[in-house]
Amino acid sequence: MTAMHKGLWLRDVAIDLAGVRLIALDAEVAPGAVLTVMGPSGSGKSTLLAFIGGFLDPVFTARGEARVDGVDLTALPAEERRAGILFQDPLLFPHLSVAANVAFAIPRHEKGRSRRRAIAEAALGEVGLADFAARDPATLSGGQKARVALMRTLVSHPRLLLLDEPFSKLDATLRGHMRSLVFDRARAAGLPVVLVTHDKADAEAAGGACVRIGDDA
Ligand SMILES: Nc1ncnc2c1ncn2[C@@H]1O[C@H](COP(=O)(O)OP(=O)(O)OP(=O)(O)O)[C@@H](O)[C@H]1O
Numbered sequence: 655m656t657a658m659h660k661g662l663w664l665r666d667v668a669i670d671l672a673g674v675r676l677i678a679l680d681a682e683v684a685p686g687a688v689l690t691v692m693g694p695s696g697s698g699k700s701t702l703l704a705f706i707g708g709f710l711d712p713v714f715t716a717r718g719e720a721r722v723d724g725v726d727l728t729a730l731p732a733e734e735r736r737a738g739i740l741f742q743d744p745l746l747f748p749h750l751s752v753a754a755n756v757a758f759a760i761p762r763h764e765k766g767r768s769r770r771r772a773i774a775e776a777a778l779g780e781v782g783l784a785d786f787a788a789r790d791p792a793t794l795s796g797g798q799k800a801r802v803a804l805m806r807t808l809v810s811h812p813r814l815l816l817l818d819e820p821f822s823k824l825d826a827t828l829r830g831h832m833r834s835l836v837f838d839r840a841r842a843a844g845l846p847v848v849l850v851t852h853d854k855a856d857a858e859a860a861g862g863a864c865v866r867i868g869d870d871a
């Protein structure tokens with residue numbers, strides 16, 4: 655039996671595209687810690703997140719393990735991996751209110767409309783958006799949308815966070831606030847984080863290990 659590792663454990667990960675090795679990686683990320691992944695455009699950073707999250711395009715061939723607290727995610731379908739994913743765009747559902755966007759991600763075992771609404775509103779309150787619950791997401795600022803997207807991810811009780819340049823569209827001040835918020839929340843929840851970024855300041859703020867992939871390492 656394999657020993658149980660807390661946090662994320664990437665073991666012998668190898669991802670090929672058209673017979674060419676794109677990524678070869680071994681890494682460990684402790685609960686609440688951040689692994690920053692940097693590298694040139696096209697080097698495979700988003701592909702690594704897709705491998706872990708379970709949305710790898712079939713054009714790639716991949717092997718290796720991605721375990722969280724001992725559970726091999728690669729043996730699970732994407733919907734059971736419980737990867738919390740944030741992209742550059744917040745991708746809020748335009749036809750739902752801000753609160754309904756967050757409530758959408760709450761696990762099904764939380765029954766009842768009012769209970770789900772209360773969870774969503776409490777989550778919004780934690781990031782200073784209690785008064786925005788009924789708003790149309792299109793009326794929010796970029797920083798507000800980013801906070802809604804974060805809370806929508808966190809209420810889903812993810813096992814880990816996969817961040818694909820989530821701060822890159824924010825201005826410098828907001829970027830700093832959002833980084834602290836995301837890393838603080840990940841630490842509080844004990845979630846390992848994989849952060850893809852081009853920004854060295856992101857890597858420094860993350861404070862954990864940094865791996866470079868691609869040809870300019
Ligand atoms: N569906 C696909 N079919 C074929 N090739 C793909 C597909 N998706 C990605 N690729 C290729 O795989 C390689 C890695 O792409 P990926 O998006 O992971 O790079 P990246 O490091 O995240 O780039 P960027 O920094 O520009 O976002 C690139 O060469 C890309 O063109």
